Amino acid sequence: MKKIYSILAIFTLMLMASCTRNNGDIGPLFGTWHVEQIEVDGTPLNTYSGNLFVMFQANVADWRLVDEVNHTYVNAWASWQQEGNVITFRFDDDWFPPHAITGFAAATAAPATVERLTSRELVLVASSPVDGHTRRFVCAKQP
Numbered sequence: 001m002k003k004i005y006s007i008l009a010i011f012t013l014m015l016m017a018s019c020t021r022n023n024g025d026i027g028p029l030f031g032t033w034h035v036e037q038i039e040v041d042g043t044p045l046n047t048y049s050g051n052l053f054v055m056f057q058a059n060v061a062d063w064r065l066v067d068e069v070n071h072t073y074v075n076a077w078a079s080w081q082q083e084g085n086v087i088t089f090r091f092d093d094d095w096f097p098p099h100a101i102t103g104f105a106a107a108t109a110a111p112a113t114v115e116r117l118t119s120r121e122l123v124l125v126a127s128s129p130v131d132g133h134t135r136r137f138v139c140a141k142q143p
Contacts, residue, residue: 029056029082033122033139038101040133045101052101054122054139056080061089065099074099078110085114087124103128103135112137 035052038045055062063076077096078089089110091098098104103126112126115136122139 026056026058028117028119029087029122031056032142034142035137035139037136037138039136039138042134042136048101052099053142054137063099063102063104065101076102076104078104082114087112087114100130102126102137103130103133105129 033054033056034050035054036050038048038052051066051068053062053064053066055064059079059081061078061080063078064073065076066073075096076091076098077093078091078098080087080089082088089098089104089112090108091104091106091110094106097106098110104110105128108129110126110129112124114122115125116123120141122137122141124137124139125134126137127134
């Protein structure tokens with residue numbers, strides 16, 4: 001019986017050691033966020049259909065544009081790092097450039113200020129190097 005418990009203990013430790021999120025934890029950003037609203041220079045973007053999601057894990061963020069009608073999506077992968085209340089995104093992969101609606105540019109550091117971060121809400125504000133407009137992304141945490 002001791003042998004079975006020892007094997008189970010070893011298996012459990014191996015399983016726990018294999019699960020990592022950026023050396024343990026990336027904090028409250030981890031997971032999927034639904035971009036519920038985009039504002040451009042303080043005005044809600046009425047043409048935005050609520051189909052953008054941001055997923056954070058380790059040092060990678062996936063800005064995913066979803067087409068629910070056709071059951072497809074387009075990824076825009078970025079590396080990210082946070083210093084204080086600023087998250088800097090870098091879209092360096094030519095195969096997965098940033099979506100035009102975000103205002104981010106490929107291969108350029110894209111700083112976004114965290115205006116609000118709770119367990120349920122994330123608000124990011126970023127100035128676009130593409131068009132010069134300031135975008136405010138209001139996001140809700142997905143279960």
